[in-house]
Amino acid sequence: MTTGELPDLKLLQLFDLLYDTRSVTRAAEQLGQSQPTVSIWLGRLREFLQDPLFIRTPGGMAPTPQADALIGPCREILESLRRFAAWEIAFDPATAKRRFRICLTDASHVTLLPRLLAHMRAQAPGIRLEVARIDGNTERALESGEADLAIGHVPWLGGGIYQQQLYSQDWVCLANRHHPRLRTRLGVKQYRAEGHVAIAAGTGAQLLEQALLREQIQRNVVLELPGFLGLGAIIQTTDLIATLPRHIGQTLAKVNELSIHPCPFSVDGFAVRQHWHARYHHEAGNRWLREVVAQLFSSLR
The missing domain is CATH 3.40.190.10 (Periplasmic binding protein-like II)
Known part of the structure; x- marks a missing residue:
């Protein structure tokens, strides 16, 4: 093993399965690979760790002392990778302390803002709302994160902006x-x-x-x-x-x-939509805010 070299993820998964199943055949089945392929992988893992790791016995593939010592760190790495893949910054509206900035039309100050504010005060008391105008700066503000949402009829917003229709107007x-x-x-x-x-x-x-x-x-x-x-x-x-x-x-x-x-x-007529930038499409707080807006105002259809 060369200093700084890292094993392939598939080799770590194989090590974990072999330690549990003590069988190359069963490990291959669970990995969806052929037995010869898994045997090649095992050879690479042995070479990487400079240890046989598993010895064939009548009762199956028995782990060596080196394998016993390494299974714990191996499983910690795999669990960390699983957490990494499923990572999401939690957003709890009941306890969150943050600012949301929403770009609104003048009409929305009268029609939408009072209901949105009432919902925020009841469900997310630590949230501070800031309202900005919809203007030529709106697209840049959404992209930079200066603004979280823009709500209204804004057909000139460009690429990279997601939108969801809330209701139509005559x-x-x-x-x-x-x-x-x-x-x-x-x-x-x-x-x-x-x-x-x-x-x-x-x-x-x-x-x-x-x-x-x-x-x-x-x-x-x-x-x-x-x-x-x-x-x-x-x-x-x-x-x-x-x-x-x-x-x-x-x-x-x-x-x-x-x-x-x-x-x-x-x-x-025209449609009133909420707009947000693709950069924040998966951000938990932005997603919660969009869900609230949709819940409150889609019924206006």
């Missing part, structure tokens, strides 16, 4: 429940005539703009907001209407006692 219109001119179904003609609040942000905003252009509808925009903050109160106290994805629309309508109308023209 479009609705919000109005004051006591709107003086919306006693019945909202039609395209009335949609054109009413004053509107436009939301400049949001990953689906481009889909709405494309639909308005396609349908040749020019809105009378009275107010433009950068996001959904304050939108519910504005609709509640004016006769303006807003066109927005269903989930944020339903949430704002419930909180502010607003009425929901089907969008009177066709707007392409």
Whole structure:
């Protein structure tokens, strides 16, 4: 045996089996190899350790004193390799102390974050949540581990990013429940005539703009907001209407006692997905977080 040289794993497995079975034939069967092959392996192991290791006797292959001395270290090595192959850093949400950073759309701050936070506080009290915007830095943040997840409609994320669909979105219109001119179904003609609040942000905003252009509808925009903050109160106290994805629309309508109308023209829907980088696909904490998000929000389908 040369200094620093290591035996093949298959030779260690053979040594372990021969010590138990005392039979080359049975060891070969358990290894799924032919008896001549196993005999060749045994010859290599003997040469490597410079000892016969097993002596043929009427009762089978009897171990030498050297084999008796080496079986313990051999089995420790094999057990360590088994643990190595099955290694997973344990993640116990009840006791874990770590930060999760999630990139969210403005709408998700209202629709998803409260429910996710409530679940975390109940099931993982040591977890700290940080929320970031979805922007041009999101893909790099997922790759570097600066962010753990991105949740929303983010079709521009590139390669190396896994995704899972949570639910799909269509479009609705919000109005004051006591709107003086919306006693019945909202039609395209009335949609054109009413004053509107436009939301400049949001990953689906481009889909709405494309639909308005396609349908040749020019809105009378009275107010433009950068996001959904304050939108519910504005609709509640004016006769303006807003066109927005269903989930944020339903949430704002419930909180502010607003009425929901089907969008009177066709707007392409989109899917809300969670996204994570391939580097963290098997990381136990990231996997737990993804399972929580899927459990909480896949029902929104």
